[in-house]
Amino acid sequence: xxxxxxxxxxxxxxxxxxxxxxxxxxxxxxxxxxxxxxxxxxxxxxxxxxxxxxxxxxxxxxxxxxxxxxxxxxxxxxxxxxxxxxxxxxxxxxxxxxxxxxxxxxxxxxxxxxxxxxxxxxxxxxxxxxxxxxxxxxxxxxxxxxxxxxxxxxxxxxxxxxxxxxxxxxxxxxxxxxxxxxxxxxxxxxxxxxxxxxxxxxxxxxxxxxxxxxxxxxxxxxxxxxxxxxxxxxxxxxxxxxxxxxxxxxxxxxxxxxxxxxxxxxxxxxxxxxxxxxxxxxxxxxxxxxxxxxxxxxxxxxxxxxxxxxxxxxxxxxxxxxxxxxxxxxxxxxxxxxxxxxxxxxxxxxxxxxxxxxxxxxxxxxxxxxxxxxxxxxxxxxxxxxxxxxxxxxxxxxxxxxxxxxxxxxxxxxxxxxxxxxxxxxxxxxxxxxxxxxxxxxxxxxxxxxxxxxxxxxxxxxxxxxxxxxxxxxxxxxxxxxxxxxxxxxxxxxxxxxxxxxxxxxxxxxxxxxxxxxxxxxxxxxxxxxxxxxxxxxxxxxxxxxxxxxxxxxxxxxxxxxxxxxxxxxxxxxxxxxxxxxxxxxxxxxxxxxxxxxxxxxxxxxxxxxxxxxxxxxxxxxxxxxxxxxxxxxxxxxxxxxxxxxxxxxxxxxxxxxxxxxxxxxxxxxxxxxxxxxxxxxxxxxxxxxxxxxxxxxxxxxxxxxxxxxxxxxxxxxxxxxxxxxxxxxxxxxxxxxxxxxxxxxxxxxxxxxxxxxxxxxxxxxxxxxxxxxxxxxxxxxxxxxxxxxxxxxxxxxxxxxxxxxxxxx
Amino acid sequence: xxxxxxxxxxxxxxxxxxxxxxxxxxxxxxxxxxxxxxxxxxxxxxxxxxxxxxxxxxxxxxxxxxxxxxxxxxxxxxxxxxxxxxxxxxxxxxxxxxxxxx
Ligand SMILES: Cc1cc2nc3c(=O)[nH]c(=O)nc-3n(C[C@H](O)[C@H](O)[C@H](O)COP(=O)(O)OP(=O)(O)OC[C@H]3O[C@@H](n4cnc5c(N)ncnc54)[C@H](O)[C@@H]3O)c2cc1C
Ligand code: SF4
Ligand code: FES
Numbered sequence: 001x002x003x004x005x006x007x008x009x010x011x012x013x014x015x016x017x018x019x020x021x022x023x024x025x026x027x028x029x030x031x032x033x034x035x036x037x038x039x040x041x042x043x044x045x046x047x048x049x050x051x052x053x054x055x056x057x058x059x060x061x062x063x064x065x066x067x068x069x070x071x072x073x074x075x076x077x078x079x080x081x082x083x084x085x086x087x088x089x090x091x092x093x094x095x096x097x098x099x100x101x102x103x104x105x106x107x108x109x110x111x112x113x114x115x116x117x118x119x120x121x122x123x124x125x126x127x128x129x130x131x132x133x134x135x136x137x138x139x140x141x142x143x144x145x146x147x148x149x150x151x152x153x154x155x156x157x158x159x160x161x162x163x164x165x166x167x168x169x170x171x172x173x174x175x176x177x178x179x180x181x182x183x184x185x186x187x188x189x190x191x192x193x194x195x196x197x198x199x200x201x202x203x204x205x206x207x208x209x210x211x212x213x214x215x216x217x218x219x220x221x222x223x224x225x226x227x228x229x230x231x232x233x234x235x236x237x238x239x240x241x242x243x244x245x246x247x248x249x250x251x252x253x254x255x256x257x258x259x260x261x262x263x264x265x266x267x268x269x270x271x272x273x274x275x276x277x278x279x280x281x282x283x284x285x286x287x288x289x290x291x292x293x294x295x296x297x298x299x300x301x302x303x304x305x306x307x308x309x310x311x312x313x314x315x316x317x318x319x320x321x322x323x324x325x326x327x328x329x330x331x332x333x334x335x336x337x338x339x340x341x342x343x344x345x346x347x348x349x350x351x352x353x354x355x356x357x358x359x360x361x362x363x364x365x366x367x368x369x370x371x372x373x374x375x376x377x378x379x380x381x382x383x384x385x386x387x388x389x390x391x392x393x394x395x396x397x398x399x400x401x402x403x404x405x406x407x408x409x410x411x412x413x414x415x416x417x418x419x420x421x422x423x424x425x426x427x428x429x430x431x432x433x434x435x436x437x438x439x440x441x442x443x444x445x446x447x448x449x450x451x452x453x454x455x456x457x458x459x460x461x462x463x464x465x466x467x468x469x470x471x472x473x474x475x476x477x478x479x480x481x482x483x484x485x486x487x488x489x490x491x492x493x494x495x496x497x498x499x500x501x502x503x504x505x506x507x508x509x510x511x512x513x514x515x516x517x518x519x520x521x522x523x524x525x526x527x528x529x530x531x532x533x534x535x536x537x538x539x540x541x542x543x544x545x546x547x548x549x550x551x552x553x554x555x556x557x558x559x560x561x562x563x564x565x566x567x568x569x570x571x572x573x574x575x576x577x578x579x580x581x582x583x584x585x586x587x588x589x590x591x592x593x594x595x596x597x598x599x600x601x602x603x604x605x606x607x608x609x610x611x612x613x614x615x616x617x618x619x620x621x622x623x624x625x626x627x628x629x630x631x632x633x634x635x636x637x638x639x640x641x642x643x644x645x646x647x648x649x650x651x652x653x654x655x656x657x658x659x660x661x662x663x664x665x666x667x668x669x670x671x672x673x674x675x676x677x678x679x680x681x682x683x684x685x686x687x688x689x690x691x692x693x694x695x696x697x698x699x700x701x702x703x704x705x706x707x708x709x710x711x712x713x714x715x716x717x718x719x720x721x722x723x724x725x726x727x728x729x730x731x732x733x734x735x736x737x738x739x740x741x742x743x744x745x746x747x748x749x750x751x752x753x754x755x756x757x758x759x760x761x762x763x764x765x766x767x768x769x770x771x772x773x774x775x776x777x778x779x780x781x782x783x784x785x786x787x788x789x790x791x792x793x794x795x796x797x798x799x800x801x802x803x804x805x806x807x808x809x810x
Numbered sequence: 811x812x813x814x815x816x817x818x819x820x821x822x823x824x825x826x827x828x829x830x831x832x833x834x835x836x837x838x839x840x841x842x843x844x845x846x847x848x849x850x851x852x853x854x855x856x857x858x859x860x861x862x863x864x865x866x867x868x869x870x871x872x873x874x875x876x877x878x879x880x881x882x883x884x885x886x887x888x889x890x891x892x893x894x895x896x897x898x899x900x901x902x903x904x905x906x907x908x909x910x911x912x
Contacts, residue, residue, distance in 0.1 A: 440891075443891055444891075513868065513869055514844055514845065514869055515826060515844040515868050515869065516868055517868045517869070517871075517873070517880075518865070518866040518868055518873030518878065518880070521866060521868065522866070541824065541825075541826040541827055541866070541867070542866070543866075544866065544875070545864040545865070545866075545875040549864070553861075553864060553875050553876070555858070555876065557859075557860070557861040557864075798822070798824065798827075798829060802829070802830045802831060802832045802837070803817060803818045803822055803823075803829040803830060803831050803840065804817050804818060804831055804832070805831070805832040805833070806815050806817065806831055806832075806833050806834075806838075806910070806912055807833065807834040808833075808834055808835065808912070
């Protein structure tokens with residue numbers, strides 16, 4: 001095969017699936033790498049991904065699959081008579097079947113100065129490296145062309161700190177994918193990010209001695225430029241095929257079996273021309289790959305048919321979808337929804353009761369549904385009046401949530417455009433293979449594995465299919481593969497049958513494995529210690545390393561240590577102790593955390609006990625920054641100092657932390673206390689948030705930062721500090737007793753509902769007191785500093801020293 | 811030439827736990843299962859070199875602490891869908907003493 005890119009390699013992958021041993025495969029690739037996800041060069045430029053993350057098949061993969069890869073070798077000749085291909089450096093290989101997948105080249109405007117250094121295209125890793133390098137030393141970047149690629153380049157360069165101007169020959173952006181109103185919205189969004197636009201500008205000459213310095217336009221105007229990225233289009237790369245006398249027009253002409261004019265030579269990807277079409281997006285190329293593989297494997301001979309493609313822009317925070325025609329004419333009807341203040345614009349173009357075009361900006365949720373209707377030429381007259389409000393609103397309900405929208409999607413609806421994966425296919429894989437995470441879905445279906453813009457949709461399908469099980473909150477499903485029982489079954493069995501050890505529990509519930517697995521053991525251990533405080537042994541071998549070692553493991557196997565700093569209020573002595581420890585143990589990084597603590601990162605495991613010993617001597621104990629338990633209580637300065645403060649928030653925070661530290665909870669638990677409704681301690685995204693008001697304290701629950709930010713629900717208002725503590729203890733205790741392991745308060749409250757929590761904590765005052773009492777009782781056993789035990793009492797000493805040393809040269 | 815080297819006693823390793831042996835070519839992790847079988851692997855996960863000795867040991871597997879790949883103690887290889895193997899060393903038990911072939 002010639003060309004180690006996305007279409008060619010997909011063909012090889014498909015072929016290996018169908019007929020792994022049918023061919024000895026040899027590949028020439030002009031680039032010095034394995035195969036990578038070219039689409040993701042934009043996120044790499046934007047600093048959102050690394051090159052490593054976008055590799056699809058590294059060099060090892062080729063070895064493992066017995067494929068010879070001649071990387072960094074450009075083929076310069078195809079000798080069809082002798083059936084061989086020859087590379088620049090003389091390397092040659094013969095073939096029985098040849099696959100040409102040479103992609104395309106960026107079109108470089110044929111203007112004077114177009115070859116100066118600093119003038120590049122945007123196609124491969126080398127281009128991205130050039131851009132990243134320029135961003136380090138140079139200031140002004142000019143991107144010529146405001147299409148998909150140009151805008152992604154501009155966005156990336158801007159994020160890399162360059163002063164970016166996009167030059168475009170037309171008067172609006174992405175004129176082939178967007179109509180004017182949508183283009184205007186996009187332009188103002190990008191302008192608000194600091195990208196400048198020069199529209200209606202025809203580039204005439206690029207000036208500079210050997211490196212570009214300015215650009216001159218047809219109207220005589222000039223602008224400065226240290227880097228010019230041309231993104232004005234691509235040209236199929238078929239020169240090689242043409243030289244070998246294969247039939248070419250605007251690309252290598254192929255039939256519906258992907259065969260060129262030579263029956264031994266196939267071609268796929270952007271280098272081909274099929275009927276009158278050439279290509280620039282991966283979805284149709286992946287279809288070609290399937291067809292070509294089936295032909296090569298001689299199995300299930302597929303045929304290629306041209307299909308519509310849809311467009312999305314990969315600029316974080318910009319939602320844009322378009323497909324089909326974008327500007328209506330006399331024969332069409334446009335249905336338009338416009339809400340410029342909120343940056344939402346939707347247009348659907350109808351012809352003969354069918355959708356022929358869609359432009360969505362700001363809200364693209366229904367894009368794939370419209371696209372499906374478009375491709376299948378569905379008659380939409382029945383739903384016309386609801387069409388703009390999306391699929392979820394077709395039913396009778398007035399306002400469907402995301403879940404309804406997913407439910408309403410048909411199984412044929414395409415979720416991942418790049419890989420042509422339908423909703424049905426994703427759902428089936430989730431159910432049949434028991435998939436739980438986005439990564440698993442990617443691995444098994446390839447959905448969201450290419451451009452990534454459907455990630456949100458795939459997650460929603462996961463959430464919808466798994467119901468409450470999704471996002472770490474297991475519920476009706478079994479605890480893990482070792483059992484059919486659910487989390488609730490286990491908790492019930494522990495209390496009803498008075499089970500007090502892991503072994504007894506696994507026996508009683510007929511666990512299928514000898515000693516469980518890494519998912520169930522930590523959960524069962526937690527349920528046991530939560531049910532029988534002080535009565536059961538905390539099985540440290542069933543704890544994740546961080547909770548076993550009482551520090552956080554880092555990517556290089558070192559640990560991070562965070563001492564407790566009550567309420568985030570420290571002293572000069574404590575700081576001195578921390579500084580001394582950092583010096584003495586040569587701790588490379590000292591970082592202030594989001595929870596107002598100090599993190600010592602890069603501590604070697606064997607140093608941990610000594611580090612803790614020194615911190616203990618300075619009066620500090622474990623900050624439990626590693627635990628599924630109370631993490632931190634964050635405070636603002638409050639009435640003690642702040643001129644707006646209405647209560648003593650620092651003092652309240654310290655008291656709450658002294659009360660709750662050391663507790664184990666199903667998942668991590670964070671508290672914050674703010675001294676007035678300005679809420680400087682961000683109490684409304686914590687598991688338990690306290691906000692002082694003139695007349696007392698507002699108590700908020702179940703907030704969450706992180707992937708999906710969830711603002712707290714207001715539980716109630718109380719008057720006294722004693723009440724704050726009692727409600728806090730009671731809330732933590734219901735959560736401890738009833739939530740599932742790894743379920744954050746946010747998910748738990750969403751599952752069981754706020755009214756239930758209010759009933760238990762606010763309305764049932766006897767119940768609240770009893771809960772708080774149970775909480776305080778369990779704290780008696782929990783509040784033991786794990787560091788002190790290990791630093792001075794030799795607990796778990798074997799964890800920190802090697803057994804022995806052995807050498808080869810003994 | 812590799813030889814059987816005595817590295818310690820069975821009781822040095824906690825059940826369902828592990829111990830590290832330093833070697834001139836990097837750490838080796840010794841694992842003891844719930845059934846008192848002992849295995850040894852290079853202390854480097856095939857994924858991104860996570861220290862396998864720090865994982866949770868269950869059955870004849872260990873779950874890597876960094877990204878939760880499950881590695882078989884019997885041959886050091888990741889269970890599907892993950893791929894790759896950590897170097898595996900033969901181990902034998904004689905009189906509750908642990909010998910490693912190195
Ligand atoms: C920055 C960027 C963003 C993109 N974003 C999207 C997107 O969001 N969605 C989407 O669908 N598409 C996107 N695309 C387009 C997509 O990447 C291409 O459609 C796809 O990569 C084309 O695959 P291909 O195999 O035909 O060509 P390529 O992936 O370019 O592979 C061709 C390979 O052949 C090699 N080659 C060429 N000539 C020779 C020779 N003579 N000898 C040896 N090797 C040779 C080249 O070096 C190259 O590695 C994007 C492209 C870029 C550059
Ligand atoms: S939350 Fe209120 S009291 Fe606290 S620091 Fe902010 S303004 Fe001051
Ligand atoms: S390093 Fe072991 S799973 Fe990633």
